[in-house]
Amino acid sequence: MLLALITISFFVIKLIPGNPFASERMQPGAKKAIYAYYGLDKPVYEQYYLYLKNLLRGDLGVSYKIRSVTVNEVIAKSFPYSLDLGLRAIVAAVAAGLGLGIVSAYRRGRALDTFTMILATVGTAVPSFLVGFFIQYLFAVKLRWLPVAQYTSFAHTILPSFALSLGMLATIAKYARASMIEVIYADYVKTADAKGLSKMRIVLHHQLRNALLPIVTLLGPMVAMVLTGTFVVENVFAIPGLGRYYVTSITNLDYTMIMGLTIFFAGFLVVMNLLVDVVYVLVDPRIKLS
Amino acid sequence: MTQPGTELDFTHVGAREGEADSIKRPSLGYFQDARRRFKANGAAMAGLAVLALLAALSLAGPLAVPYNHEDGDLLIANRGPDSEHWFGTDDLGRDYWARIWVGGRVSMAIGILAALLQGCVGILMGSLSGFLGGKVDLVVMKLVDFLMAFPYLVWVTLLMLVTGAGLVPMILALTLTGWLTMARIVRGQILTLKHEDYVVAAEAMGASAARVILKHMIPNTMGVIIVNLTFAIPAAIFSEAFLSFIGIGMRAPMTSWGLLVSMGMKQLYSYPLRLLIPCACISLTMLSLQIVGDGLRDALDPKLRR
Numbered sequence: 017m018l019l020a021l022i023t024i025s026f027f028v029i030k031l032i033p034g035n036p037f038a039s040e041r042m043q044p045g046a047k048k049a050i051y052a053y054y055g056l057d058k059p060v061y062e063q064y065y066l067y068l069k070n071l072l073r074g075d076l077g078v079s080y081k082i083r084s085v086t087v088n089e090v091i092a093k094s095f096p097y098s099l100d101l102g103l104r105a106i107v108a109a110v111a112a113g114l115g116l117g118i119v120s121a122y123r124r125g126r127a128l129d130t131f132t133m134i135l136a137t138v139g140t141a142v143p144s145f146l147v148g149f150f151i152q153y154l155f156a157v158k159l160r161w162l163p164v165a166q167y168t169s170f171a172h173t174i175l176p177s178f179a180l181s182l183g184m185l186a187t188i189a190k191y192a193r194a195s196m197i198e199v200i201y202a203d204y205v206k207t208a209d210a211k212g213l214s215k216m217r218i219v220l221h222h223q224l225r226n227a228l229l230p231i232v233t234l235l236g237p238m239v240a241m242v243l244t245g246t247f248v249v250e251n252v253f254a255i256p257g258l259g260r261y262y263v264t265s266i267t268n269l270d271y272t273m274i275m276g277l278t279i280f281f282a283g284f285l286v287v288m289n290l291l292v293d294v295v296y297v298l299v300d301p302r303i304k305l306s
Numbered sequence: 307m308t309q310p311g312t313e314l315d316f317t318h319v320g321a322r323e324g325e326a327d328s329i330k331r332p333s334l335g336y337f338q339d340a341r342r343r344f345k346a347n348g349a350a351m352a353g354l355a356v357l358a359l360l361a362a363l364s365l366a367g368p369l370a371v372p373y374n375h376e377d378g379d380l381l382i383a384n385r386g387p388d389s390e391h392w393f394g395t396d397d398l399g400r401d402y403w404a405r406i407w408v409g410g411r412v413s414m415a416i417g418i419l420a421a422l423l424q425g426c427v428g429i430l431m432g433s434l435s436g437f438l439g440g441k442v443d444l445v446v447m448k449l450v451d452f453l454m455a456f457p458y459l460v461w462v463t464l465l466m467l468v469t470g471a472g473l474v475p476m477i478l479a480l481t482l483t484g485w486l487t488m489a490r491i492v493r494g495q496i497l498t499l500k501h502e503d504y505v506v507a508a509e510a511m512g513a514s515a516a517r518v519i520l521k522h523m524i525p526n527t528m529g530v531i532i533v534n535l536t537f538a539i540p541a542a543i544f545s546e547a548f549l550s551f552i553g554i555g556m557r558a559p560m561t562s563w564g565l566l567v568s569m570g571m572k573q574l575y576s577y578p579l580r581l582l583i584p585c586a587c588i589s590l591t592m593l594s595l596q597i598v599g600d601g602l603r604d605a606l607d608p609k610l611r612r
Contacts, residue, residue, distance in 0.1 A: 020452065031468045141596035142589045143544050145551065149571065149585055153578055240457045247459075248551060252571070263552045266463060278464070282456055289455075 018282055022071070025278050026064055029271050054078070067275075076276035079265075087276030090261055095280075098250070098257035102242045104177040109184035109238075110231065116185075117192025118219060118227065121200060132189050139186025145248035148179035152252060176253040180245045184238050191230045199226045225299065232296050239288045243281060340529070343605040350601020353594035360591055364414055367407030375400065375408040376559045393583060396569070405561045406583055412473065412562040413588070416546045420480040421538035427481060428488025429531065433519050435489065436496030447493070450486050458483045462545060466554045476555060480542050488534055495527040529606035536599035540592040547588055563588045 058066070070077060076087035120129040152175060155162050163172050199205060200223070208218045246259035254260075258277060265273035344350055368375065371392070385395040393402035435446040453461065461483040469475035496519075499505055508518050524531075543563075549555030550564030557565075563584045570581030 021456065025464060028464050028468055137596060137600075138593060141540065141593040143547065143592070145548075146567070146585045146589055149567070149574070149581055153574065153582070157575065157578065244457045244459045244548075248548065251552070266467065267553045269467075274464075274467075278460060281460065285456060 018279075018286060021282050022068070022279055023064075025275060026067060027060075029275055030060055030063075071279070076279065077272040079270055079273050087273055090273065091258065091276070091280055094256055094258045094261055097255055098246050098259055101173070101176055101180060101246060101250070101255065101257060102239075104173055105180035105242055105245075106184065106238065108177055109181035109188055112181075113185045113188025114192050114224075114227065114231070116189040118196050118224075120189070121193045121196035124197065129193075132193060136186040136190040136193075139182045140190075142182075143248075144179050144183055144245045145252055147182050148176065148249050148252040151175050151179060172253075176249050176255060179252070180242060180249045183241060183245070184234075187234060187238075188231055191234065192227045195227045195230055196223060199223050228299050232292065232299050235295070236289050236292045239292070240285060243285065336529075340602075340605040344601055347601045347604065349597050350605075353597035353601065356590060356594040357598065360410065360587065360594075361414065364407045364410030367410070368404045371401060371403055373401035373404050375404045375561050387579070394577075394579065396580065402580065402583070405566065406563075406587065409561040409563045409566050409584065410587060412556060412560070413543050413546055413564065414591070416473065416477060416480070416562070417539040417543040417591075420477050420484065420542035420545075421535050423477065423481040424484040424538055424542075425488055425531065425535050428485035428534075429492050429524065431485060432489035432492030433496050433523065436493035437500070437515060437519055437523070443493075446489070450489055453483065454486050458486070459545060459548060462549065463552075463554065466549060471554055471557045473556070473560075476546065476549065480545055484538065484542065488531070488538070491530055491534055492527060495530055496523055499523050499526055533599060533603045533606060536595060536602055540595040540599075543588065543591060543595075 067077070074088070076091070079085045079087060079090065116128075116132045116135070120126075120132040123129050155175060162175055163169075205218060205222055208222050243259075246257055247263055248259070249255075250257045250260040251263055258280075261273065262277045262281075264270075265277065387394045393406060396402055396405065431446055431450075435443045462479045465479035465482060466475060469479060499522075505518060505522055508522055513521070546555055546562060547564030547567060550562055551568040551571075553568070555564055556562040566584035567581065567588065570577070570584060574581055
């Protein structure tokens with residue numbers, strides 16, 4: 017699967033008209049030397065073979081545009097930012113989404129519930145970078161409560177994490193509300209109530225597990241969502257993360273960088289999906305790994 | 307005390323033979339019924355109204371002013387909104403009102419065309435896969451799984467790099483990558499319909515595969531297909547915005563909402579309106595489409611209602 021992706025993106029990228037050095041004027045000799053240096057003078061299949069061989073050693077190659085920087089270095093330097101941002105967003109979305117969903121399931125039809133439903137629709141419909149612009153303008157430019165961009169202190173992380181998490185938050189709240197309503201009148205909840213357990217205990221021990229199930233299934237697509245979300249959110253807030261590098265490498269036609277990052281994203285997603293499957297088994301004892 | 311219900315109070319009218327089991331109310335077809343349910347849904351109707359307004363503005367808006375979206379006058383660059391230029395002018399002195407609504411045409415055209423093409427490809431692949439089964443099914447579904455395993459925006463980005471920027475390449479790239487959900491849904495529907503009596507009957511009477519699919523199966527999955535299409539439009543509009551934003555979508559002097567957003571972002575401090583207007587347009591469009599889609603789903607598939 018990964019190999020197929022690597023192969024496809026390798027040849028697709030070779031198909032792109034123009035090449036990264038086309039814009040630079042240089043002596044014919046120098047051009048030849050550069051082509052030889054990057055292995056571009058060899059036939060395509062040989063380049064492909066070399067690329068695969070290096071990949072097996074975990075080497076994603078050298079950037080065509082940023083001199084003497086390898087793709088691995090770029091990933092090592094910028095991935096922590098993206099990971100940090102993504103984790104914050106996911107944690108915030110799960111916590112706030114679950115909370116809102118549970119509370120509004122208990123207060124159906126009240127103001128808070130209406131608010132949750134509106135938030136759910138708006139959050140799923142409005143793309144994260146537009147949310148990013150809105151809150152950047154409101155809280156940073158107009159009100160000046162929080163820094164506009166960069167990613168150096170906790171205050172800097174609030175706006176981008178929120179922008180990235182709103183979509184997920186909305187989806188989670190929607191599902192959590194629905195699955196909580198389903199079990200609110202379930203027999204085992206009535207039994208627990210009759211036994212005199214506190215409301216808190218009933219929610220935490222008996223209902224939450226049910227509310228968690230659909231959310232765990234959502235986690236897979238969500239990781240993908242966060243990933244594409246970081247492309248733009250990182251650009252809006254000028255965060256030096258992987259998403260930002262990906263976008264610049266596209267505008268720069270930095271082939272090795274595009275390739276390397278694509279493969280890295282793919283591998284990351286595959287691993288995350290595996291993890292989600294494992295978590296699913298942990299949360300729902302009715303499912304057994306086959 | 308008089309007993310109620312004596313012969314004096316009531317006359318026995320008897321049963322009118324032959325009319326007893328006639329149906330007085332006109333019978334409603336599937337879509338008539340759905341339309342009635344949709345009309346009763348206030349939020350969905352409001353969403354539809356907003357969409358109609360945005361579409362009307364995109365179609366007629368540029369015609370209402372004596373400027374076009376491409377020619378600017380540097381002498382009047384960066385004007386704020388006034389009676390001559392309703393949304394002001396941009397950094398090259400182009401009328402922003404005209405640019406916004408021409409951009410609206412582009413964004414909406416991409417949304418609708420891409421969704422329709424995706425729908426066609428998805429329906430074709432899904433129904434073939436579901437109807438023929440066997441090896442075809444296996445190959446198509448493996449392909450769908452493979453393409454789905456990765457965010458489709460990355461596929462679109464790779465494709466756009468090859469084809470170059472522009473309207474047609476973008477619609478093509480979106481079509482090539484966006485048919486997956488539709489194919490999956492249609493296939494699932496076809497699989498359940500395959501053993502319905504009317505399908506078996508049609509086959510027994512010698513109808514060809516194409517006829518069975520087109521005349522019997524597709525009409526019965528129409529509800530699901532329409533709902534899916536309404537959700538595909540905002541997705542395509544978002545993709546356009548995303549691609550233009552990262553610089554491989556539409557190119558100036560052409561305009562689109564996504565492009566205007568990405569240009570406006572650079573002038574956020576000095577001219578925030580230039581970012582806020584296209585942002586609001588995209589958000590409103592996607593929001594109304596989402597609400598209309600939800601309404602359609604409720605109307606077309608009452609079983610799914612919560």
